Amino acid sequence: xxxxxxxxxxxxxxxxxxxxxxxxxxxxxxxxxxxxxxxxxxxxxxxxxxxxxxxxxxxxxxxxxxxxxxxxxxxxxxxxxxxxxxxxxxxxxxxxxxxxxxxxxxxxxxxxxxxxxxxxxxxxxxxxxxxxxxxxxxxxxxxxxxxxxxxxxxxxxxxxxxxxxxxxxxxxxxxxxxxxxxxxxxxxxxxxxxxxxxxxxxxxxxxxxxxxxxxxxxxxxxxxxxxxxxxxxxxxxxxxxxxxxxxxxxxxxxxxxxxxxxxxxxxxxxxxxxxxxxxxxxxxxxxxxxxxxxxxxxxxxxxxxxxxxxxxxxxxxxxxxxxxxxxxxxxxxxxxxxxxxxxxxxxxxxxxxxxxxxxxxxxxxxxxxxxxxxxxxxxxxxxxxxxxxxxxxxxxxxxxxxxxxxxxxxxx
Numbered sequence: 001x002x003x004x005x006x007x008x009x010x011x012x013x014x015x016x017x018x019x020x021x022x023x024x025x026x027x028x029x030x031x032x033x034x035x036x037x038x039x040x041x042x043x044x045x046x047x048x049x050x051x052x053x054x055x056x057x058x059x060x061x062x063x064x065x066x067x068x069x070x071x072x073x074x075x076x077x078x079x080x081x082x083x084x085x086x087x088x089x090x091x092x093x094x095x096x097x098x099x100x101x102x103x104x105x106x107x108x109x110x111x112x113x114x115x116x117x118x119x120x121x122x123x124x125x126x127x128x129x130x131x132x133x134x135x136x137x138x139x140x141x142x143x144x145x146x147x148x149x150x151x152x153x154x155x156x157x158x159x160x161x162x163x164x165x166x167x168x169x170x171x172x173x174x175x176x177x178x179x180x181x182x183x184x185x186x187x188x189x190x191x192x193x194x195x196x197x198x199x200x201x202x203x204x205x206x207x208x209x210x211x212x213x214x215x216x217x218x219x220x221x222x223x224x225x226x227x228x229x230x231x232x233x234x235x236x237x238x239x240x241x242x243x244x245x246x247x248x249x250x251x252x253x254x255x256x257x258x259x260x261x262x263x264x265x266x267x268x269x270x271x272x273x274x275x276x277x278x279x280x281x282x283x284x285x286x287x288x289x290x291x292x293x294x295x296x297x298x299x300x301x302x303x304x305x306x307x308x309x310x311x312x313x314x315x316x317x318x319x320x321x322x323x324x325x326x327x328x329x330x331x332x333x334x335x336x337x338x339x340x341x342x343x344x345x346x347x348x349x350x351x352x353x354x355x356x357x358x359x360x361x362x363x364x365x366x367x368x369x370x371x372x373x374x375x376x377x378x379x380x381x382x383x384x385x386x387x388x389x390x391x392x393x394x395x396x397x398x399x400x401x402x403x404x405x406x407x408x409x410x411x412x
Contacts, residue, residue: 002042220337
């Protein structure tokens with residue numbers, strides 16, 4: 001149980017020690033008159049003694065009662081814990097606690113270094129107020145110029161940091177509590193159609209790029225997944241491609257083959273007969289490298305090394321210019337794949353699975369405007385089915401004969 005101690009006076013004075021001239025019946029200690037008089041003392045949940053100084057006895061007693069009640073309720077928090085700086089907590093506690101692969105950890109660290117530390121890095125984590133949290137989120141667009149989904153991703157990273165501080169009882173509540181995360185301003189994707197993709201294939205200046213463009217368009221593989229595809233993951237008999245790995249570039253490590261980041265990203269993609277023929281012919285003409293770190297890569301440089309992302313991007317840019325079409329990125333071939341599936345009537349759930357999205361919300365957010373076209377197809381199907389002679393089916397509702405009925409407007 002905690003208690004209050006009087007710092008200015010001795011609890012066990014000697015028999016010959018003089019009485020304090022200021023406080024009757026007391027014997028002055030060596031700290032008399034120095035600093036605050038009353039000291040609150042109590043043990044924290046681990047048994048370690050904690051102390052704090054107060055001007056009045058009543059304040060010290062109230063502190064002891066407060067801390068003892070917090071221990072009983074299981075809500076005790078170290079009063080000094082929040083003194084850690086935002087930078088120290090982020091780098092020494094939050095970042096090591098993230099269950100992510102190395103390149104994702106570097107991405108998180110980059111977000112903190114670019115957008116958080118310049119504003120709050122040297123501040124005590126307990127000092128950040130909700131008004132500052134809201135203002136910081138606005139800075140992501142106004143000061144740092146982030147667009148699209150980037151402000152939301154940066155904010156989620158930092159909000160997670162403060163949420164862990166609450167869980168670790170470093171602070172009682174996150175400054176982001178009650179502050180809405182930035183909305184995801186998703187720009188509508190405008191994927192190339194089949195005709196444009198054919199132009200790109202025809203304009204490709206070697207067989208490698210032509211095959212890669214067509215494979216991307218027919219499978220929806222990401223650039224890294226396409227460049228990391230190995231022959232043991234291609235089953236031409238069953239007409240499937242197993243997506244499990246990708247080529248990535250990491251500072252200090254260069255290019256290497258790594259697993260895809262999420263469980264949803266690991267998927268099996270059914271491929272059409274057209275692609276089976278293409279890959280069969282391509283692998284016969286350009287056999288994959290045997291042995292070594294890059295064994296079995298389907299698409300590689302002439303010497304067998306993996307294709308870097310910059311080389312890949314430059315090739316497509318050049319091909320777009322030669323084909324006289326607008327500049328495209330490899331990811332837009334992935335959007336093309338999704339748009340073809342949607343146009344063919346595939347459900348959002350199927351599209352999510354084929355694309356390797358974490359959840360169907362991502363699919364709908366990215367391609368909502370394309371699914372809207374599917375609504376129109378539904379109307380066309382129903383119209384076509386019900387334009388047959390109603391009398392033949394014995395229907396009760398007479399044929400509208402091309403007229404449109406105006407319904408009365410209901411107010412309220």
